[in-house]
Amino acid sequence: xxxxxxxxxxxxxxxxxxxxxxxxxxxxxxxxxxxxxxxxxxxxxxxxxxxxxxxxxxxxxxxxxxxxxxxxxxxxxxxxxxxxxxxxxxxxxxxxxxxxxxxxxxxxxxxxxxxxxxxxxxxxxxxxxxxxxxxxxxxxxxxxxxxxxxxxxxxxxxxxxxxxxxxxxxxxxxxxxxxxxxxxxxxxxxxxxxxxxxxxxxxxxxxxxxxxxxxxxxxxxxxxxxxxxxxxxxxxxxxxxxxxxxxxxxxxxxxxxxxxxxxxxxxxxxxxxxxxxxxxxxxxxxxxxxxxxxxxxxxxxxxxxxxxxxxxxxxxxxxxxxxxxxxxxxxxxxxxxxxxxxxxxxxxxxxxxxxxxxxxxxxxxxxxxxxxxxxxxxxxxxxxxxxxxxxxxxxxxxxxxx
Numbered sequence: 439x440x441x442x443x444x445x446x447x448x449x450x451x452x453x454x455x456x457x458x459x460x461x462x463x464x465x466x467x468x469x470x471x472x473x474x475x476x477x478x479x480x481x482x483x484x485x486x487x488x489x490x491x492x493x494x495x496x497x498x499x500x501x502x503x504x505x506x507x508x509x510x511x512x513x514x515x516x517x518x519x520x521x522x523x524x525x526x527x528x529x530x531x532x533x534x535x536x537x538x539x540x541x542x543x544x545x546x547x548x549x550x551x552x553x554x555x556x557x558x559x560x561x562x563x564x565x566x567x568x569x570x571x572x573x574x575x576x577x578x579x580x581x582x583x584x585x586x587x588x589x590x591x592x593x594x595x596x597x598x599x600x601x602x603x604x605x606x607x608x609x610x611x612x613x614x615x616x617x618x619x620x621x622x623x624x625x626x627x628x629x630x631x632x633x634x635x636x637x638x639x640x641x642x643x644x645x646x647x648x649x650x651x652x653x654x655x656x657x658x659x660x661x662x663x664x665x666x667x668x669x670x671x672x673x674x675x676x677x678x679x680x681x682x683x684x685x686x687x688x689x690x691x692x693x694x695x696x697x698x699x700x701x702x703x704x705x706x707x708x709x710x711x712x713x714x715x716x717x718x719x720x721x722x723x724x725x726x727x728x729x730x731x732x733x734x735x736x737x738x739x740x741x742x743x744x745x746x747x748x749x750x751x752x753x754x755x756x757x758x759x760x761x762x763x764x765x766x767x768x769x770x771x772x773x774x775x776x777x778x779x780x781x782x783x784x785x786x787x788x789x790x791x792x793x794x795x796x797x798x799x800x801x802x803x804x805x806x807x808x809x810x811x812x813x814x815x816x817x818x819x820x821x822x823x824x825x826x827x828x829x830x831x832x833x834x835x836x837x838x839x840x
Contacts (some may be wrong), residue, residue, distance in 0.1 A: 455514045455542045459506030463550060469506045470547045472498060477516060477540035480527055490527040492518070495628050515539050619734075620767050624761045628737055632760035635679070635740055641670040668763060673752055681744045688721035695719035695728055702729055711738040 479489040492513070494497055516539045517531030527536070554778040601756070620630065645666035676805040685695045712734030719728040732748065733739055739753035751767060759766035804820060 450629050452512075452515055452539055452542050454508050455539065455546065458506070458512055458543070459508070459546060461507055465506055467547065467550065470500050471510045472544050473509065473512055473543055474547070476617070477511070477536055478541075480536060481540070484533065491521070492525040495724035503750070512539055512543065522821055543661045584646070608717060620755075622736060623756050623765075623767075628756065629760040631737065632740060635676065636671070636757060636760065638761070641667060641674060665840050667761070668758070671757060671761060672754075675757060679743060680750060680753060682750070683730070683744045683746065686728055687742075688719075688724060688726055689728050690726040691721060692726040693720045693721055693723040697730075702727075704731060708733075711735040721748065727740055 443492060458469065461469065476489075476492060483489050494504075503513075515666050516527070516536045518527050520526075523834070538602045542800075597803070630743075633666060646665065648670075649663060649666045661702070685697055686694065688695050696719065698718045698720050700718050702718050704713050704716045708729075708731040711731075713731035715732045717730040717732065719730050720726075721728060732745070733742060734752065736756040739745065739749050740747075740756075743753075745753075755765050755767045
């Protein structure tokens with residue numbers, strides 16, 4: 439498809455535009471329209487200050503751009519900078535850069551609109567004219583109604599297709615599997631095993647020190663002991679306990695391996711710990727094939743202490759629950775959610791010399807907007823770090839699934 443090809447080719451010219459292109463067609467068209475409006479207003483009125491700032495709390499910005507992947511990043515690539523309550527296009531910013539990003543978005547938008555119009559014309563031409571339609575043959579059923587009856591809203595009452603039933607069954611299977619999975623985190627014996635791995639006293643000591651320093655720097659801040667303990671737990675887990683793995687070291691010679699695009703059959707022990715997939719990591723030096731089972735059992739992960747997003751979130755959720763934090767395992771993008779008290783400031787953490795919260799510019803703007811709205815804080819923890827998000831949904835008590 440032409441639009442998809444253009445989106446991929448613009449990646450080298452603008453990563454933000456390439457990311458924007460990954461959204462659904464409807465989302466892309468709506469967001470790109472507003473982005474072009476912001477850019478065109480500046481290009482047409484370069485000396486008018488009112489067009490060089492965007493209020494973060496503005497309804498159009500907060501609903502049509504802020505949640506959209508790549509949209510805010512496009513503004514930053516244009517030259518906008520973050521202010522206290524606004525995004526600002528400073529006088530020092532390059533108008534040529536603004537024009538460049540604007541044109542990439544416009545080309546992609548035009549391509550998609552042209553493709554949509556052509557598709558619509560083709561579909562219309564394939565529809566028989568109303569005047570040539572033959573009358574429907576009455577059915578022979580006793581009620582005298584057409585075979586394909588319709589409900590009060592005019593929708594067909596035909597039974598769902600086989601593909602719909604299959605899809606629904608697959609979703610139900612995923613839900614049932616994950617519901618059973620999160621119950622494992624509530625096992626007291628397993629929580630005790632996790633606590634035996636966690637240096638609880640050391641984490642408490644460090645969190646108390648940082649809490650005291652934070653309160654000295656910001657006397658009005660509304661933070662609790664648990665907030666800093668959770669951050670210390672994250673830092674310990676990420677930096678000392680668990681290890682990210684792309685390619686494992688060879689178990690025979692200790693050299694580097696490369697992952698081969700094939701899976702090995704799991705053995706009984708691997709299946710026992712939920713490893714339905716076993717990767718093949720080959721060592722060219724000693725020509726040895728190494729097994730990397732993708733374990734799905736948090737008890738086993740306390741032992742292996744390595745993996746990627748799934749293993750990371752799986753084991754970390756158990757650690758959170760073992761310390762009594764309200765937490766839940768997020769299956770779709772694979773992460774852990776924990777509740778935090780309101781009032782924790784990024785500036786406070788930076789001022790005390792420990793930047794635990796590594797977030798993107800868009801996520802930081804979402805945080806600002808949510809704080810203005812007075813919404814609840816959720817700490818999203820993943821293998822890449824953690825993010826404070828402010829959302830209206832409440833944190834589910836104990837373990838649950840998103």
